[in-house]
Amino acid sequence: MQNPFLAKGYLSPKFFCDREKETEMLLSNIQNGIDTTLISPRKLGKTGLIHHTFYKIAEEKLPYNTIYVDIFATLSLKDFIKTLAESILAEFPEKTTIGNKFMTLLKGYRPVITYDPVSGLPQVEFSFAIPSEKEYTLKGLFAFLNSQKQHVVLAFDEFQQITAYPEKNVEALLRTYTQQMHNISFIYCGSKKSIMTQMFTDVARPFYSSTRQLSLDKIDAEKYSAFIREKFAPAQVDDDAMNYILEWSRLHTFYTQSLCNEIFKMKPKVVTLSIVRMACREILETESSNFMQIRNLITDQQWLLLIAIAKEQSVQSVTSAQFLAKYQLGSATNARRNLESLTEKELLLETIGLNDKSYSVYNVFLSRWLEETY
Ligand SMILES: Nc1ncnc2c1ncn2[C@@H]1O[C@H](COP(=O)(O)OP(=O)(O)OP(=O)(O)O)[C@@H](O)[C@H]1O
Ligand SMILES: [Mg+2]
Numbered sequence: 001m002q003n004p005f006l007a008k009g010y011l012s013p014k015f016f017c018d019r020e021k022e023t024e025m026l027l028s029n030i031q032n033g034i035d036t037t038l039i040s041p042r043k044l045g046k047t048g049l050i051h052h053t054f055y056k057i058a059e060e061k062l063p064y065n066t067i068y069v070d071i072f073a074t075l076s077l078k079d080f081i082k083t084l085a086e087s088i089l090a091e092f093p094e095k096t097t098i099g100n101k102f103m104t105l106l107k108g109y110r111p112v113i114t115y116d117p118v119s120g121l122p123q124v125e126f127s128f129a130i131p132s133e134k135e136y137t138l139k140g141l142f143a144f145l146n147s148q149k150q151h152v153v154l155a156f157d158e159f160q161q162i163t164a165y166p167e168k169n170v171e172a173l174l175r176t177y178t179q180q181m182h183n184i185s186f187i188y189c190g191s192k193k194s195i196m197t198q199m200f201t202d203v204a205r206p207f208y209s210s211t212r213q214l215s216l217d218k219i220d221a222e223k224y225s226a227f228i229r230e231k232f233a234p235a236q237v238d239d240d241a242m243n244y245i246l247e248w249s250r251l252h253t254f255y256t257q258s259l260c261n262e263i264f265k266m267k268p269k270v271v272t273l274s275i276v277r278m279a280c281r282e283i284l285e286t287e288s289s290n291f292m293q294i295r296n297l298i299t300d301q302q303w304l305l306l307i308a309i310a311k312e313q314s315v316q317s318v319t320s321a322q323f324l325a326k327y328q329l330g331s332a333t334n335a336r337r338n339l340e341s342l343t344e345k346e347l348l349l350e351t352i353g354l355n356d357k358s359y360s361v362y363n364v365f366l367s368r369w370l371e372e373t374y
Contacts, residue, residue: 004231005261007254010051017227018219019049025214026053026187030064030153035178035186037159037200040216041349042191042362043254049216050155050187057153064185065152067091067145072158077167078128081138085111085124088141094122098148105144109137131167139177146181155187160195171199175206186211193350218251228260237271244276248368255364259283284369291369294347302338305329306347306361310370314351314360 006015026049029036038046047070054066069087074080085106092099106113112125128134145152162170178186188211190196200207225242245263249255262279263271295303308327309315317323318339319332329335339359342348349362361367 003261003264005257005264007258007261010048010055012055013052016048016052018223019045019052022049022214022216023053023056026050027056027062029212029214030057030151030185033182033185035211036188037196037211037213038187038189038216039193039196039213040191041193041252042346043252044216044218045253046189046191046216047157048253050157050189054153054155063150065091065145065148065150067152067154068157069155070157071161074161074165076165077134077138077170077173078126080162080165080170081134081141082124082126084138084141085126086122088145089122089124102144105140109133109140134167135173138173142177142181142184146183148183152184153187154184155189157189158191159188160190160192160199163195163199172206175210179210219253219256221246221251224251224256228256231260232264232271235268235271238273241271241273241276244273248276248280250364252364258365280368283365284372287365288369288373291366294366298342298345298347299338301330301334302342305335305338306342307370307374309348309359310361310367311374313367314358316356316358318359 004015010016026036026038028034038049040046050068054068056062057064057066067087069084071080071083074083088102089099089106092102094100094103106124109126111127114123114125115121116123126137128137145154162174178184188196188200188207199205200209200211200213202208224246225237228242228245229237245256245259249259259276259279262283263276266275266279268275298306304327305318308323308329309318311327312323315323319335321332324330324332324335329338339348343350343359346362347366348359351358351360361370
């Protein structure tokens with residue numbers, strides 16, 4: 001039997017817990033011509049939500065073409081254009097009428113097109129002689145989508161990546177083009193909260209106030225436990241075991257999924273607390289060599305700070321005299337510098353509340369491992 005707890009990717013609604021409200025909001029934005037920014041910490045389920053929404057659109061035969069563009073690996077505007085072209089080709093295969101038209105348009109830009117020997121998917125390589133050719137091509141791709149009979153939904157995943165491109169004007173350029181495309185709804189998705197928020201809420205930035213923000217939070221505990229029980233059935237899940245699963249993985253989707261996946265592998269007749277604990281131990285043992293690598297990438301003081309925050313689960317006043325003394329973390333100035341550095345490296349997660357900020361170890365398994373090991 002297939003393990004029902006996916007630790008990567010999206011299959012179908014059967015393996016997807018809740019997110020009903022968020023899916024509704026995304027659909028409503030699409031239906032009302034509103035672009036969306038989708039922001040959350042890593043591994044909470046942004047990409048899953050996009051695929052889930054696109055799945056619903058297909059299942060319910062809603063009149064939209066959906067295109068998913070993952071720009072995580074792109075390093076320049078040229079890569080961006082290549083990835084966009086390939087994603088369009090993936091949605092409209094060459095043998096369809098639209099795909100055929102798109103291929104004709106694409107060939108006008110004289111790219112080299114090859115086919116991946118494994119997936120069979122086309123790969124596009126452009127060579128631009130001058131910058132204006134890039135802009136011309138990008139505009140051409142958007143204009144093609146915009147001219148389709150059926151409305152297009154275009155999702156850019158890891159959108160913050162555009163701020164790392166060497167070309168200076170990408171944000172302004174994209175804003176100018178996307179604003180003109182009335183037949184396309186855009187979804188901009190990203191996990192680097194500070195970069196994404198600045199991009200969309202800073203008055204001086206091109207994308208200022210152009211979208212509605214959808215912040216993804218943790219899945220509701222009751223809904224998640226109902227989902228977990230359903231997937232383990234006919235095996236029962238003891239109440240203390242369920243509490244431990246949700247608490248230990250902090251309801252952080254990827255970690256909850258991975259833990260349940262591990263428990264399911266053991267094929268228990270009843271999911272008891274001791275089985276859950278065994279699965280936790282198994283996960284930490286497997287991961288420990290990766291975690292030890294991290295030790296070599298940061299300073300001693302940073303490592304100590306990481307352990308201290310892991311032990312406290314979540315810390316608000318990292319520079320308070322009491323906290324510094326308890327874990328021998330040195331001066332407040334140093335602690336603040338280390339805090340910034342660890343947050344920048346995504347080893348710490350900064351959570352901003354109404355009146356305060358708090359910090360926790362970003363990777364929940366690393367947090368549990370530090371807590372137990374030191
Ligand atoms: N609603 C859900 N129900 C069950 N599993 C989910 C759900 N959402 C996400 N997952 C699972 O959790 C993991 C992380 O989800 P996903 O990749 O969508 O997160 P993400 O926010 O896009 O992360 P990143 O910022 O790293 O790209 C995946 O393995 C996915 O299968
Ligand atoms: Mg993602």
